[in-house]
Amino acid sequence: AQKVTQAQTEISVVEKEDVTLDCVYETRDTTYYLFWYKQPPSGELVFLIRRNSFDEQNEISGRYSWNFQKSTSSFNFTITASQVVDSAVYFCALRIAGANSKLTFGKGITLSVRP
């Protein structure tokens, strides 16, 4: 069975601070996909990034960056120079290869960015 652990439940930072959201996953499959989603107060989940298990290259998109390390089964997300608009719940999710596989979510991290 697959499992995603987001050990941090709530993080509070002051605007312009950098913040890293941790994600640790468990799976016995060698082919799998990792995702990050953002859920702002409006409630709708917004897709941020996908990474497959064969691609350990880190990714940077503006102020966002992701660090994927298979050796530690982690897929961490860093926001540089945080802004108030970054306040949201962030979910990490895992899905293994297979037609009927399901997306397994972590419990989410509530990020509050104070002005």
Next chain:
Amino acid sequence: DGGITQSPKYLFRKEGQNVTLSCEQNLNHDAMYWYRQDPGQGLRLIYYSQIVNDFQKGDIAEGYSVSREKKESFPLTVTSAQKNPTAFYLCASSLRGPYNEQFFGPGTRLTVL
């Protein structure tokens, strides 16, 4: 604009009544999903459908039912058998294949009084 529509945003029902939550998408996606979110919890899968006229139970299907008569629509019925139906319900859709990201609707907050 392409997207997923869920209605209504807020829904109140009396205990013992069945209620149907609407989900419509115009993204031409084959796969659709229903999730339940409770405070402090991740999303839990209720039902999913990979193709019209076919659907499978997720992790918490008891007390729920779905239909998939059209590609665009995947309504969820919360029956009176669901013991704790008050929650936030999210519908999603995607292209088929586990590597494809799911797109989510705005959600329906159901409160059973």
